[in-house]
Amino acid sequence: GKVAANPDLDVRLLSFCSIDKGRKQISFNRRFRVADIIRAAKDWQLGARNAPAVSVEIYDKESKKFKSCSQTTPYPLELASTINRAWSSDAKAGFNSSFQRAFSASDAYDVFLADAPLARQKDEAALGLLIRRMSVVLASLGAVKTTREWKQLSDAVRWQSLKAVAFLGILLRQLGNDKENFMQEPITQFGRLLALADSLHLQYCKHVRKGKSPSQLIGNALFSTALEQPVFALARLAERLTPYQAWARTFQSDDANAGVGLVKWFLGEIAACTSAIHLERLPNRMSDTDKAKLLLGYLADHSKNDTPMQ
Numbered sequence: 528g529k530v531a532a533n534p535d536l537d538v539r540l541l542s543f544c545s546i547d548k549g550r551k552q553i554s555f556n557r558r559f560r561v562a563d564i565i566r567a568a569k570d571w572q573l574g575a576r577n578a579p580a581v582s583v584e585i586y587d588k589e590s591k592k593f594k595s596c597s598q599t600t601p602y603p604l605e606l607a608s609t610i611n612r613a614w615s616s617d618a619k620a621g622f623n624s625s626f627q628r629a630f631s632a633s634d635a636y637d638v639f640l641a642d643a644p645l646a647r648q649k650d651e652a653a654l655g656l657l658i659r660r661m662s663v664v665l666a667s668l669g670a671v672k673t674t675r676e677w678k679q680l681s682d683a684v685r686w687q688s689l690k691a692v693a694f695l696g697i698l699l700r701q702l703g704n705d706k707e708n709f710m711q712e713p714i715t716q717f718g719r720l721l722a723l724a725d726s727l728h729l730q731y732c733k734h735v736r737k738g739k740s741p742s743q744l745i746g747n748a749l750f751s752t753a754l755e756q757p758v759f760a761l762a763r764l765a766e767r768l769t770p771y772q773a774w775a776r777t778f779q780s781d782d783a784n785a786g787v788g789l790v791k792w793f794l795g796e797i798a799a800c801t802s803a804i805h806l807e808r809l810p811n812r813m814s815d816t817d818k819a820k821l822l823l824g825y826l827a828d829h830s831k832n833d834t835p836m837q
Contacts, residue, residue: 529561536561542604542632555632559640567640571697575600577706578696579827583668583685584677593677597828601690603639607632609690610656614664622664622684629656641701654698655815661691662754662822669825670747673725674740692826695819702816710824713808714817717757718824720800721746724768726829727793730786731771734778745771750825754818757809772797796829 530536542555576598584593601609612624630653637643638653668688671679680688699709709715724746732741745767753760775794780787810817 530565534562538564540636555636557633557636563640563642570641570700571603571639572600574697574700575693576696577700577704578692578823579706579710581689581692581823581826582672582828583689584675585685586677586682596689599689599693601693603635604632605635605690606630606638606653606694607635609687609694610653610660612687613660616663616667621679621681622667624683624687629660638698638701647702650698650701651815653694654702654819657691657694657698658815658818658822661688662818663751664688665691665822665826666747666750669722669750670725670744672826672828673722673729673744673747692823695823699816699819704816704820709820710827711803712820713804714757714810715820715824716800716803717753717761717809718821719827720761720797720804720824721750721753721764722825722827722829723793723797723800724764724771727768727771727775727790727797730790730793731774734780734785734790735774746825753821755813757813757817757821758806758811761804761806761809768797 537558537560539558540555541553543551544554545551578598580597582595582597585596586592587594607630610630611626611628613627614622614624616622634649634653637646637649640646641650643649664684665688668680668685671677677685696706699706725744728741728745732739745764749760749764749767752763772794775790778787778790813821
C-alpha cells in the first residue's frame with residue numbers, strides 16, 4: 528500500500544559483522560527502492576523453484592523423527608554465508624566447515640537485486656565458488672539419498688546442501704537457464720544416469736551380495752571425474768554398469784516384496800536416460816553452468832520411490 532502511494536519509497540539496509548567479542552563494524556550500508564526489493568523477492572522465489580525437487584531427511588527434535596524436506600527458499604544473505612563455508616571431511620567426524628571469506632554481503636545483494644551493473648559477473652562468480660566449495664558435499668548427499676543412511680551426514684550438512692540446491696536454481700535462472708529446458712539437456716541427463724546407476728548397484732548388493740553394502744556406489748565413484756571429463760566418465764560407467772544391467776534383465780523372484788518391479792524400472796530408466804545422452808552434445812570442457820546441471824541431475828529425486836536397502 529505504501530509503495531502504491533509512493534513509488535519511490537526506499538529502505539536502508541545495514542549489516543554488521545563482529546571484529547571480536549567486544550567490537551562490531553558496519554560491513555554493508557545501502558539504500559534500496561522498496562519496489563525493486565519486491566520485484567527481486569518474487570524473482571528470487573521463482574529461482575529457488577528453478578531446481579528439481581531434492582528430498583532430504585531432516586531430524587525434527589520435537590517429534591524425534593526424520594522429516595522429508597525437498598525445497599527451501601534461503602535468504603539473500605545466506606548466499607554469502609553458504610559460499611563462505613569451506614568444507615573438509617574426516618573418516619570419523621564427517622564433514623566440518625570453517626569460515627573463509629570469498630563473497631560479501633554486498634555481493635549477495637547485488638545477486639539478489641539482479642540489476643546492478645556487475646550482477647552477471649557476480650552471478651558467475653557465486654556459481655563457481657558454490658560449486659567448488661559444495662560439490663564434494665553434494666556428491667556425498669547423492670550417495671546418501673540412494674542408501675537412505677541419513678546419519679552419515681549431519682543436520683547442518685543436509686540443511687546447507689538443501690540451500691545450495693536452491694542457490695544453484697537461482698543462479699542458473701539468472702544466467703538464462705530454465706529448469707524446463709536444462710533438465711532435458713544431455714549433461715543433466717548424465718547426472719541422472721549416475722544416480723540411477725547407484726540405485727541399480729544398491730539393488731544388486733541387496734539381492735546378490737545379501738545386503739552387504741559396497742564401499743562406494745558406481746555412479747558416485749565416477750562423479751568427480753564426470754565434473755571434469757564427462758565423456759571419459761560416461762565410457763567408464765558403460766563398462767562398469769554392464770554386469771549389473773545383465774543381472775537386472777534376468778532378475779526374478781516369487782517374493783512379492785523382492786522389488787522386481789523396481790529393478791526393472793531402474794533398468795528401463797537407465798535405457799531411456801542413455802538414449803537421451805548424445806556424445807557430441809556433451810561438453811569437452813565443463814563450465815560452471817555445466818557442473819551445476821550435472822549436480823542437479825544427480826541429486827534430483829527419482830520419479831518412482833526407491834526402496835531402501837535394509
